[in-house]
Amino acid sequence: MSVDVYYDTNGSCKDPRTAISILAEAQRGYLVRHSFIQMWQGVALPPAASLNGAEAILMMGTTTDLQNDLRWAVYYNMTAVNIPNDYLVIYYVRRPTNDKTKTVISIAPLQRYWGTHTNATNLGWRLLYPSPSGPQYNAGISLNTLADQILPTVQGQTGWVRI
Secondary structure (H helix, E strand, O other): OOOEEEEEOOOOOOOHHHHHHHHOOOOOOOOOEOOHHHHHOOOOOOOEEEOOOOOEEEEEEOHHHHHHHHHHHHHOOOOEEEOOOOOEEEEEEEEEOOOOEEEEEEEEEHHHHHOOHHHHHHOOOEEEEOOOOOOOOOOEEEHHHHHHHHHHHHOOOOOOOOO
16 A cells, blocks of 8 residues: 655645645655554544644545555544534545556645635646535545545546646
8 A cells, every 4th residue: 555645734735746746755855654644643643633724634646545544544543534614625636657547635624725716726636525516515524435435436537647
């Protein structure tokens, strides 16, 4: 399983090419973890990850690897990502590599991180959640829902962002 995870606290990953470069560890000075739960290395896992400010959680891997990593977090009793006082949005891009296509997801507060949807989509991100035809915004998502219902919708799409 190969998953790359980065906690963006300064908006550096709004550009999908920069996000991919950071997640691929092609840029120095960024702490990339290789599991969702490793973001809390040395600290007891909270029941939910909370994005309280203008930050985002970025993840990159094959769809299957991302699903397995999120299920692993649930196994260790982390169940959700919450966005207090804002709406949760998940954007994605697909990155072709030599032998597979990887999905990059950005989980962040809509207003505090992105400002507007057009900011993200103008940069090349596509909206993954909430679906335009699905439920309205909410302030969180369960990791099981993300792994089992949301991520499978990108499976099989070809990649469109290269670094």
